[in-house]
Amino acid sequence: MTNQATTHEFQAETKRLLDIVINSLYTERDIFIRELISNSSDALEKMRHESLTKEDVFDAHVPLEVSIDLDEEKHTMTITDTGIGMTRAELETNLGTIAHSGSGKFVAELAEAARKDVNLIGQFGVGFYAAFMAGSKVTVQSRSWDGSEGNEWVSEGAGSFTISEKPGLHRGTKIIIELKDDAHDYDKKWKVEGIIKQYSTFVPFPIKLEGETVNTVQAIWTRNKSEITDEEYNDFYKFVGNAFDEPHYRLHFSVDAPLAINAVLFAPKENFEAMGFGRVDPGVNLYCQKVLIDQHSENILPEWLRFLKGVVDSEDLPLNISRQALQDNALVMKLRKVITKRFLKFLAEEAKRDSEYYLDFWNTFGIYLKEGVTSDFEFQKELAQLVRFESSRSEDGKPTSLAEYVERMAEGQEEIYYINGPSRAAIEAGPYVEMFKKKNIEIVYTMEPIDDFVLNHLGEFEGKKLVSADRADLDLSKSGDDTDSDEETAEKLSSGDSSDLLTWLKKTLEDKVAEVIESKRLVDSPAMIVNPDGYMTSSMERIMAASRMEKGLAHEASKKNLEVNLSSPLIKQLADLVKSDESFASDVAFQIYDNAMIQAGLVVDPMVMVERNYKILSKAVGV
């Protein structure tokens, strides 16, 4: 390792990031102070953590704090912390590259956010490089807690930086920002104080501005709920969640048994993943007795609750636990279970208290709860109470709960029915709901690709089986109104003609279908596709086929059953056509099959279908 001054190029991604920071983000300039204080706070948290277990800490007696000093004549701002500091090698990598995994993607997303709405930038945390939003030149002096000699990093943000030795420093990091001509405001105390109050009140170390402490340094989650105002909670949310608005929900709870927990959890208003910003990192920090153990913890909540922001503090955790050890620590797993159940219970209570407001939440974050059902068996019972779907009895756009469905079930109905389709209108026009309509049986509409997997994973709700209406063995004869419907239906084909037609169809479509059977539930439509495999619905098959195709794998579609409606005029006429013009009848049969596949949301060969369709049309117009 050299002691000489050395010059280094910024990594390519860093250059792009600097370019965005310097040229696009000037309207959000204030956040550079938040970013630097937040880095200082992280370095102080690490120091506090290290000093609990390590003995030979350099400058061990120095109090943990951040100081900000301003010089109105030289137009500089200096931010100093007594955190862990950086060695020369750390300065070079930390302040020359972007630490994020997938940093290229990160920069691309950031550029996109900057274009769409600069407010979103807060969500990203541009980190240290934000210093160049206001600074024309930035100097970082740092000395590591290991006591090795200190160094100075200098850059003007354009392409390169230099590092040279700087003897005589205390432990920690000092950042000196020479303010740009149009950023001289930031050497005014009133201005900087306002920004600290807005963004950094909850930093758990004293922030001293020109020697005066400007934040309150109290862990809000350990305070008594009744003493905390809504405004304080909202400010805290903005702080932990890097948010600019208010949360949708907030849960503050404290328990002593079976584990001591203080937690404040927030559900945001916006779903950033749905807005196209890639997968979000977990947003809940794990503390033990107010010492940060694991920031953006992957362990304290299941992955599907990654949209939550907040803090969990448990004094039962060993303070010196390492991040790796958290992963399979039995206590952490127990905490995770208790907190997750508590949060899901809270959601159920909120859904009862104000169902409209809950629906807003569901429309934004329901997808995560669905992910929970399909990925985590442990919380299925609780999640089943929280899922919402539209149904034949719900208003358009106002989904219903499974519990409400069960309440409305007529006596004798033993199952909960559902059917997938691309929209409410498409489902209601399709063949699957005909008998449900006629018999006045409620049916759930699943309109998202994941929905059938969700209901399939649940399997049942309060003892009632969840059954897809495209199942081959569905029997509605004993359910609903109008149980003796057979007598009323339109005249059917005679039994001889029927069995001839079914045999002929089976032979004609033998490469396509497993069985051709008489339908007991079609009312108007001539035919429909049903699944002999009771496990997989057509929607699930479609998704699995798409995902295999994406991976370049072949998809062997399972053969379906074709149910035909022997009272349908088209089918009756087809029986005659077989006798008079079998080749034309065969085209009609294939077309009926393709139509039914399309109504099931399944794939047909469009070229073959269109060509055949024209052939049939030509015949119809008498060509």
Ligand SMILES: Nc1ncnc2c1ncn2[C@@H]1O[C@H](COP(=O)(O)OP(=O)(O)OP(=O)(O)O)[C@@H](O)[C@H]1O
């Ligand atoms: N004041 C500081 N003291 C010690 N190390 C620091 C300080 N500021 C930055 N660093 C180091 O530099 C790294 C990069 O900082 P930067 O702010 O760019 O990203 P980050 O803090 O890791 O990510 P983000 O800001 O998005 O949370 C940090 O991870 C940390 O290791």
